[in-house]
Amino acid sequence: MARTRDRRTFLRDVGITGGAGALFATMGALGLAPTARAEEYRPPRGGDLSTTGRRAAKVVVIGGGIAGLTTAYELGKAGYDCTVLEARARTGGRNFTVRAGDRTTDLYGHTQTARFADGQYLNAGPARIPQWMVTLDYCRELGVPIEVFTNVNADAYLYNESAGMTAPVRHRTAKADVYGYVSELLAKATDQGALDEQLTSTDRERLVEFLKDWGELGDRLTYDGGERRGYATVPAAAGTPGVPLGNVPSASEVFASGVGRYFSFEFGFDQAMLMFQPVGGMDRIPLALTRAVGAHRVRTGAVVSRITDTGRGVTVTYTQAGRTKAVDADYAVAALPPNILAKVPHNLGSGVQSALEAITPSSAAKIGLEYRSRWWELDHRIYGGITETDQDVVHIWHPSYGFGGERGVLVGYYNYGANADAYARLRPEERERRAVAAGVKIYGEKYRSELVSSFSHHWRQTPHLEAAWHSTPGGPDDVRYKPLNEPTGRVWFAGDWLSYTDAWQHGAFTSARRAVTSLHARVLAS
């Protein structure tokens, strides 16, 4: 989900790409530093304050999402006295796992109560973790078990109705065809001398040798299908060699189908398999963080109404259960979404306010469809993974847990922007009906007939958050955000929206670490 444009613009502007190359010049041509690391981080430690004779400063953390909880957790390691104010009834922010009994009311007034069976859940917010993100380090540190998130599956489907497809095609079939023809065309071009200027004869031999294997080309360097496409009847015992899928489309048909557009997803630095998820739901992370911070330090249902830097401290006023209250602290960390924070009165200056207003919220949504059987496993032999479509549901996720069990929750849509907003305007039962109609085109009638219940969640319409993620023009280090990236008086800011991995918990974790490091340094220097 993270947008890479800002990051790359930054790199080009400051010339870091070239500099990095020099770092690796002594390694093999294809070598790499064995460990791609996050920036170095040293958490504050118990002795930092006590051995220097400092008292434990009091910190108010506004927002109990990942950034806020992490701030309190990390500061707590050195003994800071933290109080977390969270507007919603639960911590975790956009890290929200929906289970039976969970009840929501969106900004349109649509109320839903989840009716999933025991053990079934929907990760309405973040749902996947790449290996390189610090999120996995927190899972380890907090004792949260993880398992594979099935981000890509050769047996899941692709469906482009607008290209004339009347039935879905499996990822594996589409990939065999696209790669087969790419291979054939490049082998032919090479053979005909089209690359003689770019490549030596040795290069060309190696290239064609690669293409024959990679594209499953026949002796005449042509693509004629093959078992990678899949079988209509699978190979089994003697007497059953298997019946391969027939009707290999032409190169022209393959490129016209547009299936190739879905392949680059799996190469993404933040999306390539293997991906992971906590066992039992993504909210195992905020639950563990909240436990580590101490539930007594977290006030839920606390809606912040004013932030005042007094010069000698920070006073945060909030309402809870209809009553106005206040917290006085030495410092504050504002870890709530910028679009919400921008609506809170404060005396932090116009630079802060205009920076917050420059960052704009984005829409995204999911619907969980619970089925009484795992017909996608039984009938379609699809165990996990994502079906990609050109429908307004966009992505359909097969569950990454409970394989071979009785029930399961599909994500019937994971969509963004106008698609998400269009569904948001519908009543929940209409969202379900529309999502199911799209799924039936791809999977058939069981997509409707086996359905038990559904629960949909739209982030732009979620009170106290009102965004799935944010757009930060120019990137988080643009000069206009300087008042947010440096402490403003006694107030720090943290959140994935102040990172190069917005929409990922990694951004929230590392942004919180940055605020914690800066705040702790200030305290130690004071």
Add this chain to the structure above:
Amino acid sequence: MARTRDRRTFLRDVGITGGAGALFATMGALGLAPTARAEEYRPPRGGDLSTTGRRAAKVVVIGGGIAGLTTAYELGKAGYDCTVLEARARTGGRNFTVRAGDRTTDLYGHTQTARFADGQYLNAGPARIPQWMVTLDYCRELGVPIEVFTNVNADAYLYNESAGMTAPVRHRTAKADVYGYVSELLAKATDQGALDEQLTSTDRERLVEFLKDWGELGDRLTYDGGERRGYATVPAAAGTPGVPLGNVPSASEVFASGVGRYFSFEFGFDQAMLMFQPVGGMDRIPLALTRAVGAHRVRTGAVVSRITDTGRGVTVTYTQAGRTKAVDADYAVAALPPNILAKVPHNLGSGVQSALEAITPSSAAKIGLEYRSRWWELDHRIYGGITETDQDVVHIWHPSYGFGGERGVLVGYYNYGANADAYARLRPEERERRAVAAGVKIYGEKYRSELVSSFSHHWRQTPHLEAAWHSTPGGPDDVRYKPLNEPTGRVWFAGDWLSYTDAWQHGAFTSARRAVTSLHARVLAS
């Protein structure tokens, strides 16, 4: 592992490929039958014998591997009185999960006792299950929970020492470079008119549009690296945009490195992700089958010494704990490896004997290396997956379970043929030393210093099995194997070696089903 040559030869010979195409002619150009199915199978049922007034025939099953256990399990559904004779101390055959305390002695006399910590294991035999195989149906039917087997990981390594690589490269980096240059070369060739005869102008536009996205090409249709390659320092909070891996190699360097040879593995019909494994070890399957058959029906340590078809029944003589015993039954199913069966005296005819002798055994081996820490996760950020090498260890597997835990078992070699036999001749501690030396080249010193214990297993040198899998010249339906594919008197044959998926449990399951169906039909017709 399954060889596809025989299957494809068969298809070409009988022209099935063309026929299958016709079946799909009415579907969309890219459509497919929604469900690739195994052949239809109807298990014998309880009423089949009783409602037709037949007594429950007695069947002796020789071999307690997957084929033998499945035979007894399926026949048991209709009330057959089955006895399973298994030469080894445990059922499962080549499905062997090594845990603490497991002790083996190979044909060279090397004895080992596994010293893995609780919860740690090595699947010495089958370890992965594709979604389409009936193995998953048996997991479901028998209540064996499954999880993802991490067959491919963008963050695992490739290492070709012979191509001059002095450090490993991650799958993701190699793939970005290979696909980037393939894309650039094909885009240029297209641009220069080399494909004008094969493709229309619309085709060419679509192709180039695909290539730009798929190969991450820049505006001038050149490949200049990009974030798919990975980062030296990963993107994080504001101030940390990330430092991309530098030193993008030239096309010539990339093709000379030979890394592209590893990519087609992940397209294989039997290897493409997602793949699965039983939670807790592959032997959960034979354990569940044995329980379902009834432990009282299974005699372990029973080495068959003669098979006699008496015309009115079958007598199988065996030795157990030094004593000679016999089982008299109405029918027999021989479900032991052909190379072992060929050494057992019988009166089933020379056709059976020469068929058995035409099938030859193959070598394969694994070593499990238990480490006191999961340094590959902590230092290399590799959670699961396979590192591919040109070393004699060939494949190195990261464990697919216990992520984020304290310890873990790597597969330090999974190799075949001459490599496996060379390691087999070494004493177990020498095998460990040699495997570790190869790993150190790729992962550094922790590959040695964190090691706790190891356990190696070589199938060709395993008593009563003496093969990892088999070569069946001409394929299982070749006329010379007719005496094995049809019942010979009162004896049937079953095993993965009589299937188109040899070396896979799916072959054993479906071959057993075939024998069961045939035997049951005979009984019902008699």
